[in-house]
Amino acid sequence: MKTEIYINEGIHESRIAIIEDGQLAEIWIERPENERMVGDIYKGTVNAVLPSLQAAFIEMGLERTAFLQVRDMMEADSAEYEEGGGGGGHRRSRSFPLIQDLLRKGQELLVQITKEPISTKGARVTTQISLPGRFVVLVPGGGEWVGVSRKISSLQERRRLRDMVSGLRPEGYAVIIRTEGCKKSEREFRRDIRNLQKTYERMVRKSKKLSPPVLVHKEMGMTSSVIRDLFNENVERVVVDAKGRYQEIMDYVRAVSPELKKRIEYYRERRPIFDAFKIEQEIEKLSDRVVWMRKGGGLVIDHAEAGTFIDVNSARSVGTRDQEENNLNTNLEAVLQIARQLRLRDIGGIIVIDFIDMHEEKNRRKVIERLIEEMKKDRAKVSISPQISEFGLVEMTRQRVRPNLLHTHSEPCPTCDGTGRVMGPDTTLTKIERWLQRSYAASGERKLVLKINPEVAGYMLEDKEGRVKALRKATKARLELQTDPTLKPQEYRFLSAKNAVDLTGTFNN
DSSP, X not given: OOEEEEEEEOSSOEEEEEEETTEEEEEEEEOXXXXXXXXXXXXXXXXXXXXXXXXXXXXXXXXXXXXXXXXXXXXXXXXXXXXXXXXXXXOOOXXXXXXXXXXXXXXXXXXXXXXXXXXXXXXXXXXXXXXXXXXXXXXXXXOSOEEEOTTOOOHHHHHHHHHHHHTTOOTTEEEEEOGGGTTOOHHHHHHHXXXXXXXXXXXXXXXXXXXXXXXXXXXXXXXXXXXXXXXXXXXXXXXXXXXXXXXXXXXXXHHHOGGGGGGEEEOOOSSOHHXXXXXXXXXXXXXXXXXXXXXXXXXXXXEOSSOEEEEEEOTTOOOOSXXXXXXXXXXXXXXXXXXXXXXXXXXXXXXXXXXXXXXXXXXXXXXXXXXXXXXXXXXSXXXXXXXXXXXXXXXXXXXXXXXXXXXXXXXXXXXXXXXXXXXXXXXXXXXXXXXXXXXXXXXXXXXXXXXXXXXXXHHHTHHHHHHHHHHHHHHTOEEEEEEOTTSOTTOEEEEETTXXXXXXXXXXX
């Protein structure tokens, strides 16, 4: 697979595009006010211990308190490791001590962020600190073991790496060999481990002098971490449009993998780099709710608090006369686009996919097998239900480490409050009528000023003010209509005509 990395440094944001076989596969965007937090280490204070949840809230000086589960306080072992997001790995089912026996309110401790805050949820943290390097992850106090990434499949290479790194492992540290460590020399591992050990010792010394809540270690920035984790011999080139960043990457690669220097390019043209390589137009599509496929089918992607829902439609697709075969082909094409969109939009959490109905079991199995195969390309941890449910749905989860692009780079609509729908003028008129009925029943004021959105006012004044006249007659109100463009279509304000006092809240539900 041909892989290229393009890096664009702007005034207000940095962007990294990963191109695989000519197609945009991943986009990373970071802004100064929204910097990457996964991997950051804080000295925090226990804010509350919750025995019912076997968890605790940790005050770290962020907008919301962080969440620490008891399982994230336990030492990992080599059999539990699966290379993924920073600061945490997959853990098998096991029994844990009670969190109230481990923590007390006001206790100080070092924690590392494993999942960034999203929506109303605070960051997820662990006390099991881990420091990622280029070839290894160092786990201080994590036991005395050496783990090997499961993506290194050769048993001979796994044995060689484990034997070699076991002799380099510092006492009191566990070491995890990353995928990038495959076929690397003892000298390269020794240097990586030594640098990480120095970083940890320096961090511990610093933390002892500081009072919580405080940040004691900042993980690499987005660009540096992508170069560290992804830039290897499988990447054909890295193109950077900022001189300073280009030099920074060159210095890093010169120290860790000098043979890759010749693959780094400095982009000097005036035309924006993402325009020149046709990346910008692909990014613009990432906020679209509907994603069209080559043969005419489409995906509809909807986000909700509980998860993400993807509906596969045949739409404009044209195929054979065999409906079952058409549905299978559309679903198989959809699988490719779904896997791509999940990575591109960085969608995590629960995902439900509604494929087009297929009657034959062998066809449903083909779709599931193709989905599992395509998701193997994803670096995030993914779990997929083994079959299509009786309702024609496929349930899956994808590791959520940070908010997806939609949450990060957009805000809820101020008019609809994020629902995607607004009340029609007829519904607003009905609510106004009910307000007036409550006011009349309570012997409230009859002379009122009604402020409404201009669109609703136009609806009420249609047919020679017929709707307004009917409203006045039914509620005995003497209404004066005023338009207010700052009000949403579903909003209205009632004011006393005598003293302009806002009465709206008095007779609302």
